[in-house]
Amino acid sequence: MRLDKFLSNNNIGTRSQVKDLLKSGVVTVNGEIVKKADFSIDENRDEICFKGKKIEYKKFIYIILNKPGNIVTATRDKKQETVLDLIKPLPNKDLFPVGRLDKDTTGLLLITNDGDLSHRLLSPKYHVDKTYLVGAKLPLSKSDLEALEAGVDIGDEEITLPAKVELLEDKKLLLTIHEGRYHQVKRMLEAVGNEVVSLKRVSFGGLSLPEDLEEGKWRELTEDELQKII
Numbered sequence: 001m002r003l004d005k006f007l008s009n010n011n012i013g014t015r016s017q018v019k020d021l022l023k024s025g026v027v028t029v030n031g032e033i034v035k036k037a038d039f040s041i042d043e044n045r046d047e048i049c050f051k052g053k054k055i056e057y058k059k060f061i062y063i064i065l066n067k068p069g070n071i072v073t074a075t076r077d078k079k080q081e082t083v084l085d086l087i088k089p090l091p092n093k094d095l096f097p098v099g100r101l102d103k104d105t106t107g108l109l110l111i112t113n114d115g116d117l118s119h120r121l122l123s124p125k126y127h128v129d130k131t132y133l134v135g136a137k138l139p140l141s142k143s144d145l146e147a148l149e150a151g152v153d154i155g156d157e158e159i160t161l162p163a164k165v166e167l168l169e170d171k172k173l174l175l176t177i178h179e180g181r182y183h184q185v186k187r188m189l190e191a192v193g194n195e196v197v198s199l200k201r202v203s204f205g206g207l208s209l210p211e212d213l214e215e216g217k218w219r220e221l222t223e224d225e226l227q228k229i230i
Helices: 003-009 015-023 115-122 142-150 184-191 223-227
Strands: 027-029 048-050 062-067 106-112 130-136 164-169 172-177 196-204 218-220
Touching (some): 003 015, 003 027, 106 115, 130 184, 142 164
Parallel strands (some): 106 196
Antiparallel strands (some): 062 106, 062 218, 130 196, 164 172
């Protein structure tokens, strides 16, 4: 890997800023000052230091974000703020959200640069659990809950897979699904004659939204959290 790419990927600065920093002699590779931006390094073996501090190489980054409403789940958008705009400074320019939450949906969103993990979490054949805290417009009856658990017709070729339902209040429930169809939770509530008024994802593939992670805030996953999804 080029040295300037390694440094910019580790949030030392933009590629142009990194070139200026290199010229000033503040970067060493295996104890030797290197000033060339195109200097080739082995990111897994070489010791790269910036101002005397070793930079630890991470091939993959895993971030958990408590997504607020009115934010688009995308890597970039010309008109609207995206979830990546919330992650500053951005640890890696190749990051992307795993799946998507609707603009008005809040809660747990995983952001990474690990394409294989993203595929496993989103692939229909793995049936990864996704749990949502759902606020409904109308009270939910026993027959409504039974229908959601059994599977409902949301206008697709097949009814939804059986879901897990836990009623918290007459208009509030935890709904666990194993698919990722377009607007699925909203369409499921519509299928039983109801309407979603608030939607928050609280868990995804064994990973739960931390209670102390405020809306709009993010952090990297702990090792224990990472082991639950890999």
